[in-house]
Amino acid sequence: MFNEPLISRALAQxxxxxxxxxxxxxxPAVSDDVRRYGFPRSDLTVTLDGVTIKPSLALGGWVAFKPAHGGAMAMGDLVLLETEVRPVMAKLMGGGLEITAVHNHLLRANPATFYMHxxxxxxxxxLASVIHDALATSKTPLTVAASGPAPAVELDTAQLDQIIGVKGQNNGGVQAFAVPRFDPVTEGxxxxxxxxxxxxxxxxxxxxxxxxKAAITGDFVLTADEVNPVAKALLENGIEVTAVHSHMLDEQPRLFFLHFWANDDxxxxxxxxxxxxxxxASIKSKQK
Known part of the structure; x- marks a missing residue:
């Protein structure tokens, strides 16, 4: 037996x-022992149903590193144009990384974007060298432009926080929420x-x-028995289901990711x- 947190800290150091x-x-943004690097597609102007999508709404590619035995576990989600999928995939696989999913998250977006997990x-x-060289075959910005403060989110964010049940964050002018599940998720x-x-x-x-009004998108992380109840609840509330699929290959419990879209009050x-x-089976924070 071993103490995983102690080993993770030692590997991180x-x-x-x-x-x-x-x-x-x-x-990176650092959370506990995870380092997450953002690769927003700020080079793209993507519109959907008349809405110009901010990178932080649905175009925020990322890669996260977590210390593990043998080095680190890397997971990520890269945002790509259709013509970029093949060259990026070839570089990643040639460098020993695995492709765990390629699919859409949105419908009707112009230009269409694809998501490579x-x-x-x-x-x-x-791992970082392979990821860099793969992204270099696309037009993903590889240098970070200087930026000022995030624009204000012109919504009643206090009410949104209370309804969703966790405290959101202003992410580049988008109110972003992360709602964890009760059950731990493992891979390998x-x-x-x-x-x-x-x-x-x-x-x-x-x-x-x-x-x-707001455009909303994101994904629900679901077990098999939750997929259809969630889809039904969304549809009954005027929210479109745009994709249902996997993001990983051997996670436990088996998870499905349900993506959604709407633009309304x-x-x-x-x-x-x-x-x-x-x-x-999600955690609802007591924060109000």
Whole structure:
């Protein structure tokens, strides 16, 4: 038996994370022992139903590293144009990373975007080099432009926080929520935690579209028996289901990711999302 948190901390201290930062050209968001690097598609202008989508609403590619035996576990979700899928995949697989899913998250978006979920294990510096070289075959920005404060989210965010049941964050002008599940998620015998940074929390995003309205998208993380109750709850509340699929290959419990879209009164949509969340084994924070 071994103490996984102690081992993770020890591995985190020995890895050359500065070199990883340098290779990827950015600093990570650090949560516990997870380092998450964002690769937003700020180069793209994507519209859907008349809404120009902010990168933080639905175009925020990312890769997260978690210390593990043998180096690190890497997981990520890359946002790509159709023409970029093949060259990025070839570079990733050639460098020893696995492709765990390729699919849409949205419908009717112009231009269409695809989402490539990736996984790897080993030396984090080598993993970072492969990821960098793969992204270099696309037009994903590999340098970080200077940015000012995030624009205000012109919605009643206090009410949204109360309805959703967790405290949201202003992520580039988008009110973003991460709602973890009760049950721990493991892959390859290792717990994937913290859930939000590793992509296994329910993700809900609100982008203001004026007059108290918001475009919403994100994904529910569901067990098989939750998929249809959640889909039904969303549809009954005017929220479109845009995709249902897997993101990983051998996680336990088996999970399905249900993506959604709507553009309507933000508080009404939040209540519909809360109804759907109540069909899941999710943590509802006491924060109000």
């Amino acid at each position: 020995t890895a050359d994370w500065q070199k990883v930062d340098d290779i990827l050209g950015r600093k 990736v996984s790897g294990h080993g030396d984090p510096v080598k 015998g290792m717990q994937i935690a913290p859930a939000g940074p590793m992509g296994v929390a329910q993700a809900i995003n609100f982008q203001p579209t004026g007059g108290g 933000a508080l009404r949509l939040a209540k519909g999302l809360r109804t759907a969340l109540d069909k899941t």
